Amino acid sequence: MVFAQPSFRLELKMKITSVKAIPLTFTVERPKYLFEQNLNHLLVRIETDEGLVGFGEVCDSYGCNYPLSVKAIIEEAFTPYLIGEDPLALERLFQKLRGWTRRRLGDQGIGVQTISGIEIALWDLVGKIRNQSVSQMLGRLNDAIPVYASSTVLEEGGPELHLQLLQPCLSRGVRALKVRLGLNFRQDLNTLQKFRALIKDDVQVMVDGGEHFTVRTALEIAHALKDLDIRFFEEPIPQNDREGIARLVDKSPVPIAYGEHLFLTQDFQDCLIHRRADVIQPDAAISGGISECRRIASLAESFGVPVVPHSAAGPLALAANLHLSATLPNLWMLEYTFTFDRVWRALLKEPILSPEAIKEGKLRLPDGPGLGIVIDEKHLAKYQYQPRQPVSAMPTWSLGNV
Numbered sequence: 001m002v003f004a005q006p007s008f009r010l011e012l013k014m015k016i017t018s019v020k021a022i023p024l025t026f027t028v029e030r031p032k033y034l035f036e037q038n039l040n041h042l043l044v045r046i047e048t049d050e051g052l053v054g055f056g057e058v059c060d061s062y063g064c065n066y067p068l069s070v071k072a073i074i075e076e077a078f079t080p081y082l083i084g085e086d087p088l089a090l091e092r093l094f095q096k097l098r099g100w101t102r103r104r105l106g107d108q109g110i111g112v113q114t115i116s117g118i119e120i121a122l123w124d125l126v127g128k129i130r131n132q133s134v135s136q137m138l139g140r141l142n143d144a145i146p147v148y149a150s151s152t153v154l155e156e157g158g159p160e161l162h163l164q165l166l167q168p169c170l171s172r173g174v175r176a177l178k179v180r181l182g183l184n185f186r187q188d189l190n191t192l193q194k195f196r197a198l199i200k201d202d203v204q205v206m207v208d209g210g211e212h213f214t215v216r217t218a219l220e221i222a223h224a225l226k227d228l229d230i231r232f233f234e235e236p237i238p239q240n241d242r243e244g245i246a247r248l249v250d251k252s253p254v255p256i257a258y259g260e261h262l263f264l265t266q267d268f269q270d271c272l273i274h275r276r277a278d279v280i281q282p283d284a285a286i287s288g289g290i291s292e293c294r295r296i297a298s299l300a301e302s303f304g305v306p307v308v309p310h311s312a313a314g315p316l317a318l319a320a321n322l323h324l325s326a327t328l329p330n331l332w333m334l335e336y337t338f339t340f341d342r343v344w345r346a347l348l349k350e351p352i353l354s355p356e357a358i359k360e361g362k363l364r365l366p367d368g369p370g371l372g373i374v375i376d377e378k379h380l381a382k383y384q385y386q387p388r389q390p391v392s393a394m395p396t397w398s399l400g401n402v
Helices: 067-082 090-105 110-130 134-138 159-170 185-198 215-227 242-251 264-273 290-302 315-325 338-347 377-383
Strands: 016-026 039-048 053-058 144-153 176-180 204-208 230-234 256-258 334-336 362-364
Touching (some): 016 067, 039 067, 053 315, 110 134, 110 290, 110 315, 134 315
Parallel strands (some): 204 230
Antiparallel strands (some): 144 362
16 A cells, blocks of 8 residues: 655745845935925835845934934844844734843834834835735725825915915815924014915914924914914924923913824823823834834824824835824824925835825825835935035024023
8 A cells, every 4th residue: 555645835934134224315406495405314125035125214203314323223233133034923023123122222212213114114015925005904994195285494485485385285185284483483473374364264274393492482372373273283392391291281272282202102102191292193104113103093092182193204104104094093184294205206116195196185095015105226326325514503493492
């Protein structure tokens, strides 16, 4: 009698073989506005032994100002924990990265920002492995996301200039926008009053304080903003003045928003428990990644607080926040920093995130696998990182508190 030999199928796991940090600089030859100054970015590229590639991005509030610092952390601290690992083991990898570095790099700041970019790249990679978009894997609720147009500082020019800058978004049905205050806030408030009179009543307006002010000054500004029907006042005083923020939230006649300088669920939990925000603004490229921001949003829902994700960086950060937003039942709207459009166009093969893609005030989610966007890698060499030049005098909008 001949017995058939049992057949064994060896399950070989896909492995991560490469983790790269790609620092970039985007320049404008003759900049007219502050947002046209050099912009630095940091992309994360993760590749497997089967040649699949996932991309992510690290943000530190506005692009990535110190990409070489992030690059060093990725190469020294995180890459050794990723090489040889199965990219499908997402949650285990996230916990591994945090667990092994928490006591050395901390639970806030650049360490968490860096993990955020890695996490986004892993989600992009897993989506490509499974041939699904990130939001489909997580449970998409909406195919298009309402956005608000996030513009520049008011001291850049008069009300007509700001209307002109915002027109490409307003003409496509965007009905919410944000402008920014500098230290000469009384002059800026005068500009804001004239600007508000130029736009339709159904357009919501928000104001960013850039952490410039003391509690006393922020309250003075907040009362002026109430008369202009401002929907929320973002980050008016420094993030580390937690007691001051709580007093401001308690006394302000307009809602106060915070979030782009908060990290992980525990930071947001502390913020919500102590009533330090009426609106929260997590960012998948800052606050811990897409999965962490979903936990943050769920926490906010239990407090009855709306979520307005922050986004002010390149196309990968925006795409990650779009997919995040599509899964949130308590989403209000998503920040759309159109001043980065030159970067989005430079890095993508198609302008699917640019203002002309907006319809009825909403931006559709990219439907391809992973994040659904394709980085044009052959063009990356054109945007090699350029070290910062020493600054002899700081612009007025970036100085300390008043």
